[in-house]
Amino acid sequence: MNKAVLLATHALALGAGWLVLWDGGLSPGIGHADGGVTTKVERDRKADLEEGKLLLREMRIGWETQKKYEAEPQDPAERDFGEVRREDAERRAKKLEEIRKLSLSIVLPNDPVEGLKTIGGDEIELGAYFAAWLRVDPETAMSMISSDERYYNYEVPGLALEIWVGEKGPLEVGALMKDFPKLQSPVAGAAMRIAGRENLESLNDLLESLKGVTSRDFLIGEAFRGLPEEKRQAAVAFAQGQLPSNEAADAIINMATGIFDAKEAREFLKEVIAGDLDPEVRRQMERFGNFREILGGGVDRDSPMADRIEAAMIGDQQGGPDEQKRARALEKIMSEDVGVWMKASSLQQGLLSGEKDLVGLWSQTKVQFPQYQEGEDRQKLLAAVLGSAGVLDPKGAMEVLKKEAVKGTIADQVAKIVWTKIYPDVQASIELAGLIPEDELRPHIERYDSMYEAQLPQKIEHYGDFWKEWLKSQPQSLNLDLVLYQTAKRFAADGNQEGAREMQALIRDPEVKARPVP
Numbered sequence: 001m002n003k004a005v006l007l008a009t010h011a012l013a014l015g016a017g018w019l020v021l022w023d024g025g026l027s028p029g030i031g032h033a034d035g036g037v038t039t040k041v042e043r044d045r046k047a048d049l050e051e052g053k054l055l056l057r058e059m060r061i062g063w064e065t066q067k068k069y070e071a072e073p074q075d076p077a078e079r080d081f082g083e084v085r086r087e088d089a090e091r092r093a094k095k096l097e098e099i100r101k102l103s104l105s106i107v108l109p110n111d112p113v114e115g116l117k118t119i120g121g122d123e124i125e126l127g128a129y130f131a132a133w134l135r136v137d138p139e140t141a142m143s144m145i146s147s148d149e150r151y152y153n154y155e156v157p158g159l160a161l162e163i164w165v166g167e168k169g170p171l172e173v174g175a176l177m178k179d180f181p182k183l184q185s186p187v188a189g190a191a192m193r194i195a196g197r198e199n200l201e202s203l204n205d206l207l208e209s210l211k212g213v214t215s216r217d218f219l220i221g222e223a224f225r226g227l228p229e230e231k232r233q234a235a236v237a238f239a240q241g242q243l244p245s246n247e248a249a250d251a252i253i254n255m256a257t258g259i260f261d262a263k264e265a266r267e268f269l270k271e272v273i274a275g276d277l278d279p280e281v282r283r284q285m286e287r288f289g290n291f292r293e294i295l296g297g298g299v300d301r302d303s304p305m306a307d308r309i310e311a312a313m314i315g316d317q318q319g320g321p322d323e324q325k326r327a328r329a330l331e332k333i334m335s336e337d338v339g340v341w342m343k344a345s346s347l348q349q350g351l352l353s354g355e356k357d358l359v360g361l362w363s364q365t366k367v368q369f370p371q372y373q374e375g376e377d378r379q380k381l382l383a384a385v386l387g388s389a390g391v392l393d394p395k396g397a398m399e400v401l402k403k404e405a406v407k408g409t410i411a412d413q414v415a416k417i418v419w420t421k422i423y424p425d426v427q428a429s430i431e432l433a434g435l436i437p438e439d440e441l442r443p444h445i446e447r448y449d450s451m452y453e454a455q456l457p458q459k460i461e462h463y464g465d466f467w468k469e470w471l472k473s474q475p476q477s478l479n480l481d482l483v484l485y486q487t488a489k490r491f492a493a494d495g496n497q498e499g500a501r502e503m504q505a506l507i508r509d510p511e512v513k514a515r516p517v518p
Helices: 003-023 040-071 081-103 112-116 123-136 138-147 155-168 181-198 200-209 216-224 229-242 245-257 262-274 279-285 291-295 305-315 322-344 347-353 358-368 375-392 394-404 410-421 426-433 438-463 465-473 478-493 497-505
Strands: none
Touching: 081 123, 081 155, 112 123, 112 138, 123 138, 123 155, 138 155, 138 181, 155 181, 181 200, 181 216, 181 229, 200 216, 200 229, 216 245, 229 245, 245 262, 245 279, 245 291, 262 291, 291 305, 305 322, 322 347, 322 375, 347 358, 347 375, 358 375, 358 394, 375 394, 375 410, 375 426, 394 410, 394 426, 410 426, 410 438, 426 438, 426 478, 438 465, 438 478, 465 478, 465 497, 478 497
């Protein structure tokens, strides 16, 4: 239950209980044969009864308000983050303009500090008062803002400071900041934002005037983030021509992150890279953690396949030639598409319940993914389907593999599935690997040994005797022998020599059985 609803419900119950408690007490006249004057206790109870009714009424109002609130969509995850940022910026800009306009009509009293006490709870009025005050006596106004937590932690005085910086001029405010360390960052940030929008050529002088006030990284970010589209080309040219390469890269990345629409940000950064970009600036840009994120932004399942592949390749940090990156990108896209399809169609639940099988599911992919039905694409689709659902129907998965997989690749494909699924579903993973034909598995024994040595010890320890008994119930296979050997090693390492010998005795394959157990 929602916490607010829980509290409202409990409070409502409390109010109702209060009524029951006090209404069950003596009413006027009860206990008096003549219905005469009530006692003080009775009067107190009557007052408490009225208080209980009032409490109950307030709780009902709160409960109804909460129900109305919960009826509205509240999940921010369902909203586009860029839209949230855009709305916040528009809200801030609107508030800034309202404060500016109102501040021009304010006449300050002789004692602005005392006059501040007359300002009510209207935030626009408060911001306008500070803006008017900053125009005539910035030192006293800033002293009040920085010394009083009620104002320092409030948005509107910061907006008033931004209005003041714009009117006074960004280059004029640096010297005034020395006595107000708390306000140095917001004032310097406002100065850089205004200069970035209105006078790029002044940025170097402004950076010099703000030297020591706050970090250059912060100042450059404020100057270049959120620039309108018509200013960006000139800003890129300025950054490359006037700033060191690392700061130019910082400026360009900040321009991109300040763009609310992810697709627009991606196109902007692509245009910059494709243009006359200094190679060293490009290298510095790649050091930023969000560089690849921006280039891959604004791409979803409805985007053209070329864009999806490009975005996935940009996000691929495994290295290698573009051909390998493209192959991995397509595998990633197929895996995402298959996962979404299976979830939307409740196919995983059908496999778990036994109502569906992987053979039938694989046949549906011809209709669902006609674009992936030829050559290597079909093999990648097979890997995506089995990677998502292979352990949910091991027998069906092996039937599909034997029919569809290129000969000699079954053990490789199963290894990829087992590596990702063995932790959440160790039994089904081992059952699936146990179905690999021996001639397919034997060339890959070393790979499976390494995988089981890394993945099984924790499971063996967790399941204890149940693990041993479960292995005894499994059909004989080369894969089972590999698992038995790793189990024997684990038992021996834990000092359970009897258990180790018992597991080793179950191994059938001569080569695996001949291995020493340390």
